[in-house]
Amino acid sequence: MGWYILKRLLLMIPTLFGVMLITFVITQFVPGGPVERMMAQLSGYGAGGESGGGGLYQGNKGLDQERVEQLKKLYGFDQPPVTRFLTMMQHYLVFDFGNSYYHHMSVAQLVVSKLPVSMSLGLWSFLIVYSVCIPLGIVKAVRDGTTFDMLTSAVILIGYAIPGFVLGIVLIVLFGGGSFWSLFPLRGLVSDNWHELDAISRILDYLWHMVLPVTASTVGSLAVMTLLTKNSFLEEIRKQYVVTARAKGLEEGQVLYKHVFRNAIIPIITGFPGSFITAFFTGSLLIETIFSLDGMGLLAYESVMNRDYPVVLGTLYFFTIIGLVSRLLSDLSYVMVDPRISFEGRS
Numbered sequence: 001m002g003w004y005i006l007k008r009l010l011l012m013i014p015t016l017f018g019v020m021l022i023t024f025v026i027t028q029f030v031p032g033g034p035v036e037r038m039m040a041q042l043s044g045y046g047a048g049g050e051s052g053g054g055g056l057y058q059g060n061k062g063l064d065q066e067r068v069e070q071l072k073k074l075y076g077f078d079q080p081p082v083t084r085f086l087t088m089m090q091h092y093l094v095f096d097f098g099n100s101y102y103h104h105m106s107v108a109q110l111v112v113s114k115l116p117v118s119m120s121l122g123l124w125s126f127l128i129v130y131s132v133c134i135p136l137g138i139v140k141a142v143r144d145g146t147t148f149d150m151l152t153s154a155v156i157l158i159g160y161a162i163p164g165f166v167l168g169i170v171l172i173v174l175f176g177g178g179s180f181w182s183l184f185p186l187r188g189l190v191s192d193n194w195h196e197l198d199a200i201s202r203i204l205d206y207l208w209h210m211v212l213p214v215t216a217s218t219v220g221s222l223a224v225m226t227l228l229t230k231n232s233f234l235e236e237i238r239k240q241y242v243v244t245a246r247a248k249g250l251e252e253g254q255v256l257y258k259h260v261f262r263n264a265i266i267p268i269i270t271g272f273p274g275s276f277i278t279a280f281f282t283g284s285l286l287i288e289t290i291f292s293l294d295g296m297g298l299l300a301y302e303s304v305m306n307r308d309y310p311v312v313l314g315t316l317y318f319f320t321i322i323g324l325v326s327r328l329l330s331d332l333s334y335v336m337v338d339p340r341i342s343f344e345g346r347s
Contacts, residue, residue: 038071133222229264272330
């Protein structure tokens with residue numbers, strides 16, 4: 001096991017390097033980089049390189065070459081691409097991601113300031129999905145083919161078919177004061193007077209703000225996990241050892257939770273580490289935009305649109321590491337939940 005873990009950790013290095021290299025190369029060919037955008041602004045054009053009259057981008061018109069070179073040096077583009085990439089990777093090894101071109105603050109501080117929103121959405125969605133889908137999937141498997149099974153399948157599949165942002169708009173119209181009831185707030189994680197509230201009121205205020213965005217981001221995820229749980233339990237229920245256990249006179253509860261559960265839960269629980277880790281860092285652009293939540297999804301979109309390369313590359317480096325580690329933890333969880341599985345042969 002130790003050798004397998006070491007191999008996986010060593011394989012992360014070229015994987016991470018390859019992801020960063022490909023992304024860095026792509027950024028070199030994307031038009032409208034930070035230097036071009038600054039030159040356009042200094043020349044009287046918009047941030048996208050267009051004038052107020054909608055004209056096409058005209059490069060460094062009106063700027064002398066000395067000013068252009070100063071801008072390139074300011075953003076570090078006076079060095080060859082290879083030098084810039086190697087320097088960037090050296091800094092990233094110690095998690096020094098530099099400063100944002102657009103927000104004028106360190107990338108690390110910027111990400112930390114956006115994480116509370118993404119962590120709130122991701123963590124609550126994760127807890128709701130697992131706490132609802134696993135019990136519901138088990139009941140659906142036990143009552144397969146019944147009216148309850150068909151009705152719940154129809155409901156969760158309808159929820160799966162509705163995009164999260166569409167559901168978010170519907171929730172706003174119904175419960176956010178759009179046209180019907182004004183029951184829930186529409187902006188931010190907390191109210192403006194949150195710091196003036198006592199501890200209990202702060203918690204209730206935070207939960208009050210989370211109802212609509214968490215509902216919009218969770219409903220579409222219920223179907224996949226519920227059906228995965230149901231199918232996993234159905235597969236185990238139909239196996240011979242279950243028939244034997246019933247023939248020996250064991251109660252249905254003992255058969256289901258003592259024998260079936262520990263085998264059927266394996267494909268579900270092995271995805272737990274990866275889902276739990278990514279729940280803290282993922283963001284949803286549309287959900288955050290609809291409910292005015294300034295999180296990682298909105299940050300990623302703004303960084304790409306504004307060619308904020310330190311944020312784009314820095315967050316990609318960090319989240320790639322998170323993704324690789326979560327995949328390793330998911331693989332190791334197979335061994336923890338099922339002793340029959342061993343990676344020694346692969347080593």
